[in-house]
Amino acid sequence: MTTTQQQTEAPSPREPQRRRAPLTWRQRLGRLDVKLSPYLYIAPFWIVFAIVGLFPIVYTAVISFQDWDLVRNQGTLTGFDNFAFVLQDREFWMSLRNTFSIFLLSSVPQLIAATFIAAMLDKNIRAKTFWRMGVLLPYVVAPVAVALIFSNLFGDKYGLINTWLNDFGLPKIAWHVDVIPSHIAIATMVNFRWTGYNALILLAAMQAIPRDLYEAAAIDGAGAARRFFSVTLPQIRPTLIFVIITSTIGGLQVFDEPRMYDTRGNGGSNHQWETVTLYLYNEGWVNFNFGRAAAIAWILFLIIVAFGLLNFAITRRFIAGDAAPKKAKKKVKK
Known part of the structure; x- marks a missing residue:
């Protein structure tokens, strides 16, 4: 075949391309399925969240600006009066102080103990399943039972700890009268319930760490402590940040333990262990002022959001600090 024949048989680029055959109904349905199926899979969660999560938040915001009557299910618009009353109330600031105190006394020791327990469970020990299920048992126990025990x-009088102190000739501690002892007691209850739960989350992150890293560190002469701080903690940092954020949210919303700490459940005679959520409960279901209770709920919501943004900023700084040396190393290599 000559070149002239090939040129005549070759299609000209100016000639219009052949039109594609129209898609069949099944092909169109298949493309639509690929595009919409991910949204359909996550739709049930968002529907449930909108009903039990988003709607109550918006409805609470509406009630917070009114003097709400639960019997008539309607209210009178009062503007920011509920927020102004709450922010000027001394009891609110006491409850906020108690909340932060209990949060610090519970979350910090809890995270340290959970990390240590997870590191021990990550070792090659016997009956691993037994010990892992054992640390989760306090989480299964009902909060009311934990608080009563x-x-x-x-x-104060016949408690086991004060009995031991009396046997050793030491003065008794007023656990239900003084501020700091009552906070320590409530924080102990919180730590008892949640330490094992957080330990299992951190354990799952530790088990995902490649064992080659530990072997390489051991060959380089790193001891157990150095391997923990140089290999384990950096590798589980994302999970640790997640645990810190969830512990922060849970610590600022603590309710069951202070509510059941005594028989009255009002936060003590002088409100010495009344938290913000307990103050919200008393304002709503004891004083039946649901407008102020809604305002307290929104103030607590904004505080939690502020702490979430603070954790996010700290997380970004940690990530930026880890990425900076890597960029510097690449520049040196070039």
């Missing part, structure tokens, strides 16, 4: 353990 620990409230008797920290009893």
Whole structure:
């Protein structure tokens, strides 16, 4: 075949391309399925969240600007009066102080203990499943049962701890009168319930760490402590940040333990262990002022959001600090 024949048989680029055959109904349905199926899979969660999560938040915001009557299910618009009353109320600031105190006394030791327990469970020990299930048992126990047991353990007169102190000739501690002892007792209850739960989350992150890293560190002469701080902690940092954020949210919303710490459930005679959520409960279901209770709920919501943004900023700084040396190393290599 000559070149002239090939040129005549070759299609000209100016000639219009052949039109594609129209898609069949099944092909169109298949493309639509690929595009919409991910949204359909996550739709049930968002529907449930909109009903039980988003709607109550918006509805609470509406009630917070009104003097709400639960019987008539309607209210009178009062503007920011509820927020102004709450922010000027001394009891609110006391409850906020108690909340932050209990949060610090519970979350910080809890995270340290959970990390240590997870590191021990990550070792090659016998009956791993037994010990892992054992640390989760306190989480299964009902909060009311935990509060009743620990409230008797920290009893002022006949509590077990004060009985031991009396046997050793030491003065008794007023667990239900003084501020700091009551916070320590409530924080102990919180730590008892949540330490094992957080330990299992951190354990799952530790098990995902490649064992080659530990072997390489051991060959380089790193001891157990150095391997933990140089290999384990950096590798589980994302999970650790997640645990810190969830512990922060849970610590600022603590309710069951202070509510059941005594028989009255109002946060103490002088509100010495009344938290913000307990103050919200008393304002709503004891004083039946649901407008102020809604305002307290929104103030607590904004505080939690502020702490979430603070954690996010700290997380970004940690990530930026880890990425900076890598960029510097690449520049040196070039």
